[in-house]
Amino acid sequence: MFFTYLRRELRRRRKAALVVASGLALGIALVIVVTSVSSGMGKAQDKVLQSLYGLGTDMTVTKAASAPTGEQGSGPRFRFDARDSDSGSDAQEQSSDRVMVQGFETLASSTVAKVAAQDGVADAVGGLSLQVVRVSGAFTRGQLQQGEAPAQGGPGGGAAEGRIEGGGADFDVDNYSVYGTDVTEPALGPLTSSKITSGRTFRTSETNAKVAVVDSAYAKEKKYKVGSTVTVKSVEYEVIGVATADSGDAAADVYLPLKQAQTLAGSANKVTTIYVKAEDSQRIDAVKAAVRKSIAGTTVTTSADLADRVSGSLSTASSLAAGVGKWLSIVVLVAAFLVAGLLTSSAVSRRVREFGTLKALGWRSGRVTRQVMGEAVVNGLVGGALGIALGLAGAYAVTALSPTLQAELGGATSGPRMVGPGREAATKTLDVALTAPVSLTTIVMAVGLAVAGGLIAGTFGGWRASRLRPADALRRIA
Structure with missing residues (x-):
């Protein structure tokens, strides 16, 4: 009975369900893209550090x-x-x-x-x-070029003069x-x-x-x-x-x-x-x-210390992804949850006659609440599926475009100071291709967000539905 009624109500309110699912999908997709890009930034920085340190190295020790x-x-x-050479030519x-x-x-x-x-x-x-x-x-040996003898009585006493050319x-x-x-x-x-x-x-x-x-x-x-x-x-x-x-x-x-x-x-x-x-x-x-x-008399440099010396577009983009990007995704996700909850609550308000009649027929408040929450969870799962699809498409687009970021290593210091294996602390620029790998953890997180979004929306709607009285339905019918 529960699933039959659930399927019928979702089919009857397809547009409203699609609006709720779309809002959740956008928030989840943004979280997936930002998380994947941040992971790609981390991998790009690791590549830069590996070119200096080598795999498996946590720190280096050099003389101060x-x-x-x-x-x-x-x-x-x-x-x-x-x-x-003896020939005088080669x-x-x-x-x-x-x-x-x-x-x-x-x-x-x-x-x-x-x-x-x-x-x-x-x-x-x-x-x-x-x-x-x-x-x-x-x-190369120059060649002596003989000149004409000067006039009688001139400098050199009539001896021939010359000059060396080439060499x-x-x-x-x-x-x-x-x-x-x-x-x-x-x-x-x-x-x-x-x-x-x-x-x-x-x-x-x-x-x-x-x-x-x-x-x-x-x-x-x-x-x-x-x-x-x-x-x-x-x-x-x-x-x-x-x-x-x-x-x-x-x-x-x-x-x-x-x-x-x-x-x-x-x-x-x-x-x-x-x-x-x-x-x-x-x-x-x-x-x-x-x-x-x-x-x-030694200087110990960890990978974290070296990462602080990485600047350029890679560092800027990494900061944006870690700061602005994550906060933006959180804000959008919270907004999507709130909108889903409000839309579900509003839909319950428009179904006063329906729920009041069901209560008059013997449905308890808990059963009505479960019905509303079931619909909201399904909407959340549909939104999660759409969000995962959009997020994967966005991450694939970033990887396919593979934008090139620049990483500037080191910086001017006084005296010879090492920042890696045999590298003096002079600014060096590397080009690193950005990717956006999507991990299984990210997918699991997206599914969790979808369920959470559905539960939050269902909580709003279920609370409203549990407060409805059969008398309200009877007044609407009259």
Whole structure:
């Protein structure tokens, strides 16, 4: 009887039911879109941070910045011999590499073990960030051009004069980054933010092997492939793999085993950055405080700290989605609930004769209330289905359009200060594509909102219906 009457009344009042369901649908759809976009913003920021930290890294430890010394402040020096080939026509190629520690600040390798021993630290690994500047080119000998002898008695006493034409130097400068990774700890460090798309990554036994993994963009520029040779300071390294960064921006152009990088830089048992994974994400702040207290002269940077340095359109859009967007969705949802409740209550007022007659026939107030609430819940579920469909369509449209947002990393600071694996604190812009992933949790939340909206509307209407008296119906009939 309950369902028969419910189906008949919903069919008879299709327009009113559709209005209530549509209002709830708009509110639910907006919540789904805003939640999905906010999730996409979070994923975009995670990609930016992963390009600096690497997957699984909760914080980094670097040496605290100090005022640069005279040696640090001066640029790299190159020395060449002014020679050319024996033929005197073809210039002889010369090159010189200068390998410098990025940031000029290093920590002892033993610091890695100290950090790993802190309470709450699951794992820690050190890495060495280097910058290589290669200058290559040749000197060309000038040619002596003989001139006519000057007149008798003139300067030079009648000797022939000449001048040197041509000659000079032609040199190219190649600047690229090298990162020394601890191959025994492959789960931490910036290389984990890249995917090996050709060849393989390092084996744990290759701690001092002359092998290298190169970033795909750098490999394309230099035409490197698996089996090619990368030469740094006259040392040849075989390319065993090509890595593609997930965020489109790699931490380094060339990755080498840590010991090899330390040898190239003359920084034995030194690291620039320690990557730390906490046992529990809820204890990151406590671990940060413990490391800073136990190991003096270090700077501990968490992913939250680094996220604060991300600016640009990504940061602005994320703030809007988290602030204005969420508040707007809440306001619209509350308004939709109130409108649904008022419309249901108003519909009950127009059904005084019907409900009064039912009470006169023996229906109790509770049965009338259940009938009104049942109709409202069905309206809410229909609105939820429409809202989920609209929300999924909106999220799909955002993902399909994939608008590009810019993330600016770092900022001007005094002195060399690290903000990631081998990156100095200079502003760097990354382009990140925005997506709007819809999770199962979001769908469940939408269904819950639909039921809640129906119950709220039913509560309004049921309260009005329970107060109706049979006498009211009899007066309407008369």
